[in-house]
Amino acid sequence: MAIDVKQIGDLVQEKSEFIRALFGEIDKVIIGQRYMLERMLISLLANGHILLEGVPGLAKTMAVTTLAKAIDADFRRIQFTPDLLPADLIGTQIYRQSDGEFYTRKGPVFANIILADEINRAPAKVQSALLEAMQERQVTIGDETFPIPEPFLVLATQNPIEQEGTYPLPEAQLDRFMMKLKVDYPNKEEERKILDRMASTNKKFDIKPVIHPNQIAEIRSVVDEIYIDDKVKDYIVNIVCATRDPKKYGIDLGNFINYGASPRATIFLAVAAKAHAFIQQRGYVTPQDVKSIGYDVLRHRVIISYEAEAEDKTSEDIIKTIFDNIEVP
Helix, strand or coil: CHHHHHHHHHHHHHHCCHHHHHHHHHCCCCCCCHHHHHHHHHHHHCCCCEEEECCCCCCHHHHHHHHHHHCCCCEEEEECCCCCCHHHHHEEEEEECCCCEEEEEECCCCCCEEEEECHHHCCHHHHHHHHHHHHHCEEEECCEEEECCCCCEEEEEECCCCCCCCCCCCHHHHCCCCEEEECCCCCHHHHHHHHHHHCCCCCCCCCCCCCCHHHHHHHHHHHHHCECCHHHHHHHHHHHHHHHCHHHHCCCCCCCEEECCCHHHHHHHHHHHHHHHHHCCCCECCHHHHHHHHHHHHCCCCEECHHHHHCCCCHHHHHHHHHHHCCCC
16 A cells, blocks of 8 residues: 555646646735635635635635636636526526527536625525536526536635625535635735735736646546545544534533534545645645644534524534544544
């Protein structure tokens, strides 16, 4: 097995060379926010989707747009509003009077990278239309089914400070997102650099493509080959199971958890850990990879109780307690 792991490591080193150039192009525009950018790349390589939560003005849209340019991908931004219809998202059939036939007009969801801006401002039927495309990688319009182009990455945003007139995503729909990120403000030094770079009325950046979407599938196959030891697999399963029954693992969390993470969390945690190892240019997964990505995969899947809220506990607090108490291999 040691020889195989070395071969995988050499392959990862070769195929991950583009990462430095990719971040070099993105850094032309985005200052800081490396956590968000790395998670976007991990999600792309792990074939998952991301829910971004942060106040306006933190470069979420700009980061997604820049990433799309750097991988030469087709990008669409969709502003979710209360009057948005599923047809505005996936497309519809239009009657053509000239020949009396219906033809299909595809919606903006047929792109490589989708920014679903303020997804919680659209009603459930619109949210469901997008989430179906995310899960099935296809859309049905009339009696025809159309595949979504690959790679397909959805980055949905939520504004945590304006909840009036919103339609919160149900837990079952939140579970479709591989990760939920909390995007924070830049620090003082980064903010000064942002001021120096962006305080202009006509700022343009020349972003050169580093990789083509057709190459993503090949890189994903390398990510799949990254070695994950049985002990690390058991570690992942123990973490997820501890969110459902912490007492079984000797963790006293009272009645703080209403519902734990689903088996989808186990799968996503393993795949995302592999992708994290890939961007670290390693051919094997370590427990630290699992820890690094664990909060992002689990924070929206651990549903806390009113008792936890009353004691000012968050899902992150619960996850930290679990990580602190589960034995690391």
